[in-house]
Amino acid sequence: MVRGFRYSRWDGTQTGFELEADDILSRLTDDVIYHGDLDAALRRLMQSGFQGPDGEQITGLRELLERLRRRRREELASNDLGGVFSEIARHLREIVAQERSAVDRAEREAQASGDQRRRELADAAAAERRIRLDLLPSDLAGQVRGLLPYDFASDEAGRRFEELTERLRQQLLQSRFNQMAGALADTSPEQMQRTKDMLSALNAMLEQRARGEEPDFDGFMRQFGEFFPGDPQTLDELLEQLAAQMAAFQSLLNSMTPRQRAELQRLAEQLLDDVDLRWQLDQLTRNVQDMFPGTGWERGYQSSGQDPLGLLDAVQLVDRLGQLDQLEGLLSGAASPGALAEVDPDVARELLGDDGARSLEHLAELARRLEEAGLTERREGRTELTPRGLRRVGQNALTDLFARLSRDRLGRHPQDREGPGHERSHETKPYEFGDPFNLNIERTIRNSLQRTGGGVPVALDPADFEVERTEALTRASTVLLLDLSLSMPMRDNFLAAKKTAVALHALMSSQFPSDYLGIVGFSEVARAMRPEQLPEVSWDFVFGTNMQHALLLARRMLAGRTGTRQVIMITDGEPTAHLLPDGEPVFHYPPTPETVDATLAEVVRCTREGIRINTFMLDATPHLQAFVEKMSRINRGRVFFTTPGTVGDYVLVDFIDQKRSSRRRGRSA
Numbered sequence: 001m002v003r004g005f006r007y008s009r010w011d012g013t014q015t016g017f018e019l020e021a022d023d024i025l026s027r028l029t030d031d032v033i034y035h036g037d038l039d040a041a042l043r044r045l046m047q048s049g050f051q052g053p054d055g056e057q058i059t060g061l062r063e064l065l066e067r068l069r070r071r072r073r074e075e076l077a078s079n080d081l082g083g084v085f086s087e088i089a090r091h092l093r094e095i096v097a098q099e100r101s102a103v104d105r106a107e108r109e110a111q112a113s114g115d116q117r118r119r120e121l122a123d124a125a126a127a128e129r130r131i132r133l134d135l136l137p138s139d140l141a142g143q144v145r146g147l148l149p150y151d152f153a154s155d156e157a158g159r160r161f162e163e164l165t166e167r168l169r170q171q172l173l174q175s176r177f178n179q180m181a182g183a184l185a186d187t188s189p190e191q192m193q194r195t196k197d198m199l200s201a202l203n204a205m206l207e208q209r210a211r212g213e214e215p216d217f218d219g220f221m222r223q224f225g226e227f228f229p230g231d232p233q234t235l236d237e238l239l240e241q242l243a244a245q246m247a248a249f250q251s252l253l254n255s256m257t258p259r260q261r262a263e264l265q266r267l268a269e270q271l272l273d274d275v276d277l278r279w280q281l282d283q284l285t286r287n288v289q290d291m292f293p294g295t296g297w298e299r300g301y302q303s304s305g306q307d308p309l310g311l312l313d314a315v316q317l318v319d320r321l322g323q324l325d326q327l328e329g330l331l332s333g334a335a336s337p338g339a340l341a342e343v344d345p346d347v348a349r350e351l352l353g354d355d356g357a358r359s360l361e362h363l364a365e366l367a368r369r370l371e372e373a374g375l376t377e378r379r380e381g382r383t384e385l386t387p388r389g390l391r392r393v394g395q396n397a398l399t400d401l402f403a404r405l406s407r408d409r410l411g412r413h414p415q416d417r418e419g420p421g422h423e424r425s426h427e428t429k430p431y432e433f434g435d436p437f438n439l440n441i442e443r444t445i446r447n448s449l450q451r452t453g454g455g456v457p458v459a460l461d462p463a464d465f466e467v468e469r470t471e472a473l474t475r476a477s478t479v480l481l482l483d484l485s486l487s488m489p490m491r492d493n494f495l496a497a498k499k500t501a502v503a504l505h506a507l508m509s510s511q512f513p514s515d516y517l518g519i520v521g522f523s524e525v526a527r528a529m530r531p532e533q534l535p536e537v538s539w540d541f542v543f544g545t546n547m548q549h550a551l552l553l554a555r556r557m558l559a560g561r562t563g564t565r566q567v568i569m570i571t572d573g574e575p576t577a578h579l580l581p582d583g584e585p586v587f588h589y590p591p592t593p594e595t596v597d598a599t600l601a602e603v604v605r606c607t608r609e610g611i612r613i614n615t616f617m618l619d620a621t622p623h624l625q626a627f628v629e630k631m632s633r634i635n636r637g638r639v640f641f642t643t644p645g646t647v648g649d650y651v652l653v654d655f656i657d658q659k660r661s662s663r664r665r666g667r668s669a
Contacts, residue, residue, distance in 0.1 A: 021373030022392065023053055024366055029396040032385075033502055034495045036536040038376065039383050042337060046363050059359040061331050067352055068328045072321060076303045079317055081255040083308030085140055085263065091164050092143050095157050096133055102154030103129045129153060141266030144168075148270070168311070169271045175249050175315040192277065198224040199280035205235060206287045243292035246285055247299070248319035254300030255318065296322050323347055336383070340364035385535060393535050394506025397499045431465035438468040475563035479518040479554035480504060481547075483571040484540045486523070493618040494539050497570045504568075505531045518557040522550035524577050525585050528557065544577035544587040548595070551602040551613070552579075558611055566612040567637075572619040574627045575599040596627060603631050613637040 027050050031041035049060025080086075103126050110122030129151075136146045144165065152158030173195070201224065205215035217235045221228070232238035253261050272278055289297055301321055309317060327347060334340055341364045349357040367383060370376040375389035385393065428440045443466040448458050482501050488494040501519065508517045509531075519529045521537060524544030529537060551567065558565045577587045578598035588595060606613060613635045615628050625641075632639050 019052055019058075019362055019365065019369065021369045021375055024370055025375055025389065025392055026396050029393050029400070030495060030499070032393060032535050033397065033499050036538040038385060038535075039336065042366055042383065043335065045366065046334065046337060046340075049359065049363075052362065056358075058362045059356060061334065061363070064352060064356055064359065065328060065331055067356065068324050068331075071351065072324050075317060075321060076301060077305055078307055079303055079305040079314075080308050081252065081301060081303040081314055081318065082257060082260055084252075084256075084311045084314045085260065086308035087310050088140050088164070088168065088267075091160070092140065092147075095147075095161050095164070096136070096143075098157040098160070099129070099152055099154050100133060102152075102157060103133075106153055125153075139263055139266070141263055141270050144267060144270050165271060168267070171311040172268050172271060175252070175311050195227075196277050196280055198227055199277075199284055203280060203283050203287065206239075206284075206291075209235070239288060239291060242284075243288045243295045244322070245319070246288055247292075247295040247297050248315050248322055250297050251299045251301070251318045251322060252315050254298065255303065296325065299325065320351075324351060327351055337364050337366040338368070387532065390532050390535060391506065391509070394502045394509070397503040398506040398510075400499070400503075428466045428468055431462070431467045436467070440466050440468050475514055475516075476512070477516040477518075477558055477561040477563055477565045478504075478508070479520060479557050479567050481526075481550045481554060481567060481569040481571070482519065482521050482537075483545060483569075483573070484521045484523045484537070485545050485573065486539060486541060486543055487545075487573050488618075489539050491572055491619055493572045497572075497618065498534070498537065500570060502534050505534060516561055518554065520550050520553045520557070522546050524587055525579075526550040526553050528553055543589065544585065545571060545573045545575055546577035546579070546585060547571070547575040548578040548599040548602045549585070551599070551606055555602070555606050555609060555611060559609070564612075565610060566614060567606065568614050568616070570616045570618065571624075572617070574621070574624040590623065591627075599627075600630060600634065603634050607635045611635075614640070616640045616642050618642060 024045075028038070028041045028045060031044055032038055035041065045060075047060050047062045049058045049063065052058050107122050107126040110119045113119070132146065132150060136143045147161055148165070152161070201220055205217070205220060208215045215235060217238075221232075225231075228238060228241070230238075230241050232241060253264070256264070269278070272281075299322060301318065327343065330339070330343060340360055343360055343364070345357055345361065348360050352360070367376070370383075370389070371378070374386055375392055376383050377386050378384075428443050431437070431439075444460065444464050445458055447464040447466060448460050451461070451464065452459055480501055482497060483493075488497060505517055505519070508515050517531065519531060519534065520526050521529055521540075523540040523546065524542045525546055526549035547569070550569070554567045558567075574591050575595050576589045576591050577585050578595045580586055586595075603613065613631065614637045615631065617624055617628060617640065628639050631637070
């Protein structure tokens with residue numbers, strides 16, 4: 001069967017550009033090298049964001065938080081939370097005005113009828129109605145209380161008042177239980193009784209749980225499931241939904257003035273005149289508050305907008321503001337990508353848009369993808385690099401440095417790389433008599449198939465044989481001295497120096513595994529380090545550049561090793577510290593003759609033992625330059641005046657050139 005492929009123009013809807021673990025680690029490499037803390041590097045990547053493999057911008061937490069704060073400001077600047085009564089007051093004014101017009105019209109019609117008895121009755125009725133309308137209190141609850149028993153002259157005004165009170169009654173219930181809005185839309189006596197039965201059963205379940213009993217949640221949902229469109233699967237889930245809705249109503253009350261809160265309370269007492277219903281509501285509120293004290297019952301908002309909202313719209317706005325607060329708190333406190341998994345994707349999509357929700361999903365996967373790829377692991381509460389991750393960081397550093405170098409620059413000196421040694425060069429050649437029989441099976445079989453045209457069994461001929469080329473085997477032993485003094489980060493030299501060390505280790509591990517590499521970090525004192533410690537090494541918070549101690553350790557590490565032996569020192573300062581005979585360090589700046597003499601004495605010892613010292617200076621001050629020139633005259637090592645942008649190039653190019661030079665000498669010998 002022939003397999004076919006079809007290609008089409010990218011339109012943004014296709015999938016396939018997934019965020020790979022290697023891509024994530026490459027973005028973390030410089031940060032890990034500089035600070036030596038993978039958890040902190042992940043947090044900084046979360047904060048700043050990055051560009052995905054398909055060009056999509058993964059928005060960082062810093063910008064997402066600013067979006068949330070901007071949206072909160074806009075909501076509060078355009079709406080008036082304290083204006084929930086404005087709409088009610090307007091409707092009541094219109095109803096009263098309509099009723100007064102009807103009273104005046106009825107009085108005029110009676111006077112025009114010529115019927116004395118009708119005129120007297122109409123005048124008395126009009127006078128009574130006007131007195132009752134004039135005596136209506138100024139507060140909304142008082143007006144509703146005064147109009148509930150009122151006999152309207154206008155059928156239209158009476159109908160409008162009845163619709164208004166019915167709508168307010170619904171809103172007062174729905175504002176406490178937003179998700180029950182559909183079930184509470186019907187305020188008929190039968191439905192109100194069913195609502196009370198539901199509240200009573202729910203309070204009874206809470207009392208059962210408080211006594212240590214197990215409530216019949218499934219039976220409750222079979223009987224009252226239509227009240228809970230969120231389809232909770234457990235009593236805890238149901239209560240959590242209720243807590244969020246009831247806390248939103250309480251937040252609205254907190255956002256009002258004391259006078260407004262009192263007015264809303266009186267209005268509720270007038271409209272929800274069922275004592276049993278109010279008691280069940282208050283009991284449920286107390287129970288839920290006790291069970292979920294951290295839901296935001298004390299939250300309130302100061303709005304400055306001019307647009308008044310209806311009661312239900314105001315509660316929904318406060319609920320949305322509460323979600324903004326909750327999401328902001330979660331994002332602000334996220335110490336690791338895994339914490340972002342707690343974000344509700346639907347809430348994130350509503351508050352941050354589709355792109356913001358996708359960014360959060362990507363950010364939440366950072367640590368998981370690294371761990372699944374075997375690049376990191378959790379140890380004692382920390383995310384740390386595995387051996388594979390360490391190798392990948394080194395390879396990333398090496399790739400980054402070599403990206404600035406062309407192959408021609410690396411190959412400045414023409415050379416014959418063939419030799420009788422044992423290192424494979426990953427190139428092949430036709431077999432000739434006398435060649436080591438390192439047969440390359442793939443190329444040999446391919447030559448046979450090309451010659452015969454295919455078929456099985458494969459017929460081999462000596463002319464088909466192709467063997468691996470090899471390079472002359474040379475061994476080198478290198479100790480890298482890395483300056484960790486405080487001046488390195490202060491002068492922006494630390495990242496370049498450490499990145500060079502990581503890249504050199506990666507180069508030697510992958511291309512020259514038989515070579516030896518030792519690493520010494522030095523500041524006020526020096527210390528040997530294992531290569532796997534490199535990514536986590538940071539600078540020392542001390543002053544002092546103890547080259548003498550570093551050279552001493554390097555000399556001991558190279559003792560007894562065969563082949564070419566060399567020291568590579570990367571530094572930005574002259575020697576300002578040395579060890580006293582008792583082993584205690586002493587620091588002086590500017591350098592004293594004692595420190596310089598102690599350091600040069602160690603250079604002499606290295607020279608006597610055949611150890612070459614190559615120095616890469618990141619800050620060629622006159623004092624450092626004078627010292628290094630003295631050291632070079634003694635040791636015959638080379639000196640490179642570099643910058644943070646070129647030190648990696650110099651070190652790697654020089655190291656490879658030395659390897660090639662050693663091989664040429666080995667073949668000529």
